[in-house]
Amino acid sequence: MTLSDDAHDLIRRDIVNGTLAPEEPLRMDALKTRYGMGFSPLREALNRLQAEHMVIAVPQRGFAVAPVSPALMWDVIRTRIHIETRALEISIMQGDDDWEAAVVSSLHGMLLQARRLAEQECPTEDDFRCMEDRHRRFHRALIDACGSNWLLDFAAKLYFNSERYRFAALAGSIRGTVGRNVQDEHRRLADAATARDTARATELLTHHYLETGRYLESVLAVPQSENTVSD
Amino acid sequence: MTLSDDAHDLIRRDIVNGTLAPEEPLRMDALKTRYGMGFSPLREALNRLQAEHMVIAVPQRGFAVAPVSPALMWDVIRTRIHIETRALEISIMQGDDDWEAAVVSSLHGMLLQARRLAEQECPTEDDFRCMEDRHRRFHRALIDACGSNWLLDFAAKLYFNSERYRFAALAGSIRGTVGRNVQDEHRRLADAATARDTARATELLTHHYLETGRYLESVLAVPQSENTVSD
């Protein structure tokens, strides 16, 4: 792993969790100090992040964190639904025992960490990072048997972009599901997938994302208050 | 426009038209000489191209042109159909007069250049470049009113990747229309789109890409020299 890879992961994380605010200019000197490396790996990382819609670049004027807005959020969500429902269909059709095992396993790991997080009174940064990671792995496991590098890559890029909105809504209050049990949605989704019920699985996935979108929209419309968060 | 942008476009072009062969290692010194610039803009370009599946990077071992294979080609084509039929549906639904005008206009420009190219006995490099450009613009115009940056960006990335196979088949012989009239397919596609016949337009688009795939597969099956065999 090179320094560029580190820079890529670190900057992306800081953009996703809002440490680097939307539209904030990214000055090379500041980045150099913050991440403790030279120009080259930083610029290489920013060039990759540009292709992933995490930053924008204006020639001779440097980079800035990509903006966020309800319209942009819905575009991400709709596109994600279009990509992932397709990938899920194929996965359900083609997935073997290993795929099923990975779905069950990643679901279990995520639920364990979700419970741990809920019981903990003062979770550490690492606890959240672990939860985030297992959540990502679960959604990836569902579609992992689709056999298309392109669909998987697009899904990954959309995932990180949509996470920006979850984290934005998280600012202030930590946990909480309003009117719905997100982990239960995950469980039912995994059940439908392993039961090879394509129609139900894609419907649950679509509903899962749309509900999250509606919720985030409502939370982001009234910022800075005591908010609760779902996914 | 920065040197990095130039490098990005130049290297991509050389990969698409096969000047840089699939899986060929990209040594920094050679690139420096070939493109007449320093390490920085070259590496920045390569990092972007990596995110676009045009090159692959192995840490500490540099970059190489991304491989090609029938399996990879079909993945690109299937994904492209999935993305573009969706974008086309929305475009047809939402496109205004300007969209229709752009479709008609870009079709016309492409047909003009296609005829010019067919009549010319010894077309220049620029003639081909112009044709390639107008072809790309036509396909972009069709979906341009979909209103989704993500769909348009994915379509663009898939376009350049699929062009690699067209150029590979083109190596040696110039004109690649056997048993079908490609420009007529384009015309009928534009007609269906501007007539707002969604079902027919998406059907024609799908057929257009599948036929191209079948044709390329047959041509690439018996090439002159060594074949890259991967998954």
Added chain:
DNA sequence: GGCAATCAAATTTTCGAAAATATATTCCCA
């Protein structure tokens, strides 16, 4: 006072050398 033009400071972009890492070759010894 308004408005260019000019200069100074800040910032991005690019370069070539240096450091780190991989690959090839040589040499030694059983």
Added chain:
DNA sequence: TGGGAATATATTTTCGAAAATTTGATTGCC
């Protein structure tokens, strides 16, 4: 002769300085 450390070479990766460009401030002019 063959295996394997040791060395040499080739290549990637990273750094900090230099060049190019933008931004902000100041001055001079009408």
